[in-house]
Amino acid sequence: MESVVILSAVRTPIGKLGGVLSGLNAVQLGSVVADEAIKRAAISPTQIEQVIFGNVLQAGSGQNVARQIERAVNIPDTSTAMTINQVCGSGLKAVRLGQAAIMMGDADVVLVGGTESMSNAPFIAPHVRFGHKFGQVPFYDSAEHDGLEDAFSKKPMGITAENVADQFHVSRETQDAFSLQSHQKAVAARDSGNFKAEIVPVKVGDSFVHDDEAIRDNTSMEALANLKPVFKENGTVTAGNAAGLNDGASALILMKESRATELGLPYLAKITGYAEVGINPDIMGYAPYYAITKLAQKMNHPVADFNRVEINEAFASQSAAVIRDLKLDAAKVNVNGGAIALGHPLGDSGARILTTLIHNLINDNLQTGVASLCIGGGMGIAMAISR
Known part of the structure; x- marks a missing residue:
């Protein structure tokens, strides 16, 4: 083909x-x-x-x-x-x-x-199409209902991150440290101009937006440690160690x-491999482990031999667990920070991490990379490229 x-x-x-x-x-x-x-x-x-x-x-x-x-x-x-x-x-x-x-x-x-x-x-008002006779009209937030709530358990995605933290033994301190590093890498990448080639400035009113808005320049382990768990009493997932x-x-x-x-058109990269997997929705965040493993097996290409890896940071718990269990060199992963620092626009993120991966390879004159994401509902996806 x-x-x-x-x-x-x-x-x-x-x-x-x-x-x-x-x-x-x-x-x-x-x-x-x-x-x-x-x-x-x-x-x-x-x-x-x-x-x-x-x-x-x-x-x-x-x-x-x-x-x-x-x-x-x-x-x-x-x-x-x-x-x-x-x-x-x-x-x-x-x-x-x-x-x-x-x-x-x-x-x-x-x-x-x-x-x-x-x-x-x-916001959506269900069950009113044919009239509402009496009382309050219930609304729900389509962002939560259609994007951030597990369709099966009816619990927020953050609970799946808590499940991963518990099942795969990822501590609060590990999650906060991972988040801090994501922001630090993103700050360094922004300030050094590493994002310039991939970002298109967007005109808003009379000015242009050039930089990612969510990067926190001055966060710290102390600040992250002071944040309360969002999804579970005595949990470990906070607003600071999850994507926004x-x-x-x-x-x-x-x-x-x-x-x-x-x-006679030059190209940036060639698509060399692809895999996707399904897993239990309760631990959906761990799916990139299986997706990347499957991809590497299909390609007969050891995971460790990819020059760069982009894993969508939906939550620090799942990202840290996947990186650890794949035995990846952390210096190769999300080198310019990830979604915890940059953000996670749901339908965009897969194309975003691939775009970032391509420019990472070009900036560092490297050859091979893989991009992978966990998917709500219990799936994972991975794609390999080469220059």
Whole structure:
């Protein structure tokens, strides 16, 4: 089958819930990165045959977010578009689906990515369509119900992180230390300019947003230790050692390798492997351990031999457990910080960590990497690339 290459990979800065990007919806955020990805790939919108975007909190966004993005960046109406929801894995699954379309001969050029505006997720009033006779009308938060609550236990994702901490013996101190390091690495990366190549500044009002909003410059072990557990009495998961609620988008241009060669287009990376797994939803955060293990076995490529690894930091407990149990060199993992510092816009995160991984490899002149995420509902996903 035809090899698939990545011509461009970009992302927005990541905003806080109700923060600097909250005035832009998922379509607007996705359109910013889609437009820039096309420009950086040095192709015409008319060459794109499919658009696939991950987006989790779709309520109120209108029909097919990907199709709206497609038309916003002047891709012809003859192209097709699909919005997919695999919770936190959505953005990376969009890349996989784009790769598959090219490998199967359905397209030569595909725009893929992820977008999420958690700030614009609506509150919903169920059971009122046919009238409400008396009393209070109950509302629920679609961000919580559709994105952050386990569909089976009806408990918040934070409880699954507590389960991982208990079952895999990850202490509060370990989680807080992991979180501190995430912020410290992100601060260093921002201040040294390591994010500049991957971030597209976003115009908000009369100015531009250039940097991730959630990075905390001056956090400390003492400050983290003073935070109370959020999800469980005497628990270990706090607001400081978990990813936040965020807004952001990422986009990549995929092309059949032979087509890129024919057109004389340089590429950033080649997709070399993929795996996904299912596990018990109660410990969903541990799934990257199995996804990366499966990927390495499929590729006959030892996990330790990847030059860089990006693991989405949904929670410090699960990230620390996965890194420890895979026996990864911590110096290779999330070298510019992860979601605990940068943020976790649900449908965007898979495409975001792949974008960051690509630029990490370029910045450090390295060859191979793997990106992996846990997925609410008990799944894991992993993708390998090479330069």
